[in-house]
Amino acid sequence: MRNRKLGNSDLQVSAMGLGLMGMSGTYGATNDIESTRTIHRALELGVTLLDTANIYGNGHNEELLGKALKGRRDQAILASKFGFLPDYTVSGHPDYVKQSIDESLRRLNVDYIDLYYQHRVDPDVPIEETVGALSDLVTAGKVRYLGLSEAGAETIKRAHAIHPISALQTEYSLWSRDIEDEILPVVNELGITHVAYSPLSRGIISGELRKFEDLAEDDIRRWLPRYQGGNFQKNLDVLEEIKKIAEDKNATPSQLALAWTMEKGALPIPGTKRISYLEENAAAVNITLTPEDLERIEAVSPKNLVHGERMQSEQMKQTNL
Template sequence: MRTRSLGNSDITVSSIGLGLMGMSPGVYGSVNDDDSIKTIHRALELGVTLLDTADTYGNGHNEELLGKALKGRREQAIVATKFTFGPNWEFIGGHPDYVRKAIDESLRRLQLDYIDIYYQHRVDPSVPIEETVGAMSELVKAGKVRHLGLSEAGASTIRRANSVHPISAVQTEYSLWSRDVETEVIPTLNELGITLVAYSPLSRGFISGELRTFEDLATDDLRRWMPRFQGENFQKNVEIVDKIKEIAQEKNCTPSQLAIAWTIVNGALPIPGTKRIKYLEENVTAADVLLTKEDLERIEAVSPKIAVAGERMTAEGMSAVNL
């Protein structure tokens, strides 16, 4: 697995990470902790070091799972977690007192002494970012956190945050189908030397081509409530995926590998999520898929910026991004 640096930090990470969110119940169908732990171990064996979790995934379950998986393997991993939400995605925010409380709870669940990358999961419009990042920087001084990140922050917030303490990573949804960060956020990150960590690089699995109908989603699968998976949007998006699939076949790769490679070509560090070894092994080889200028033009022709039907999140979710 190739490696790269994370922002201006001293951390070297794998060029593809692993997102753990779907290893908790109520996200993307049924889960099995033993299988998920085997997938995390396989990721480490393959040189995938960046493991992405959050305190809210599974109401703490996800961090606890990672803690178990890392027993005796801590030094092989770069652990990233996030704060902002309480149980059941209740928005708590970025007040300094909460930052201090949340980190201790994450460290306890993860059974770790320190976290490599600590993200604010969503910007809190009621607390100046300088105050939140000020509190986060105290955690760095205290040795509880190595580097700081933001998720779904807007360009001016990123700039203000970075003037308080260096921000190493900004995590946001970025894929062939989610490109709003290209206008302002990516140029700002490039200017400041911050890494874009691309979450949901497969648009929540849609671009893999495995999902053909709404009924493919389990009854508790959160994608049932997401606009891209609703009604006629679903079928329109399947048609785009089929065109992406054709290009992938010609390139001798899968649509997932093509989509992940596309984020890498665009400078991002993707963290595709899976609970399965099979998908993990497929996804990590995306680092070897070479996309030429002609390939990129063909991909753009079949999947231009605004071709996808439906916003990437619900209206409530969209109201909390790019702040």
């Protein structure tokens, strides 16, 4: 595994991370034993950036990671997030910021978090107030570096003027590229690392899903537009063309998509709770894409080709604020 510098910091992180959200029921049943083994294998492979949040499983995900890191804390770059209340409304109030960090540190059973994100921007609280409270956490030694998630270009600039922002996390993949025009130029200008969640479009690009009925009854993807109606099948048809390019590179579709994401400058954090998928994803760092490869990929999967929004309309309203 290669390493890279985290933006506006002295921290070295793995070029690919591991998203833990799916280990806490988001995509079906949980298995803490299997998930813990996957976390340990990630560390063995040099995948050091481990990404969680207080809302994942209503605290379960942080507790799971805390137990998995017992005796291994110095091997990991620990990232977590705050901002969503239990009813999925958003708060960026300074008092809530300080309450959230203490609760997360307790669940994780650690003294500090390496990278702490605001999960969504609160439209009712000036970003200067939220980042000011986060800056206090850095001073107190509870947090090392700050991040934002799904923030808009102007918000990023205003936040960075208060305290250096090290990472911006957004959904980004071959099929989710809406940030390329306005947000990525700001991120690059300010030296912020772009962290890409759902770089496999929540499993569609990996090819693990073949039909809507494969999804468990409690899988959140059942309610996402990209999976509903005729959208799912149309997206699978595009995947067939991506598979052909991947085969020419002796790669899987997942590996090709992850290599593309890294070629775009992002640090992907594909999520999985299985060691086999983790190992497959990690091998993507060894794939080199030529300009000709990138042209072929763009030709079969150009920007905005994907069918269906990545989130429900109410969720989309919470992004790019």
